[in-house]
Amino acid sequence: TYGLARSRYIGLEKVASEVNLKAIAYNLVRAANVYINKGLNTA
Secondary structure (H helix, E strand, O other): OOOOOOOOOOOHHHHHHHHHHHHHHHHHHHHHHHHHHHHHHOO
16 A cells, blocks of 8 residues: 555665654554554543
8 A cells, every 4th residue: 555566766765764654654653543542442
């Protein structure tokens, strides 16, 4: 879902930056879902 099968850039440093940004995005979405679901389950 985050397009990790192929890289948009050429070069190790650029690809590493792209993967790190996608990992940050993934973790932020996960954290938001955990926070939302925790709030719904405590009712």
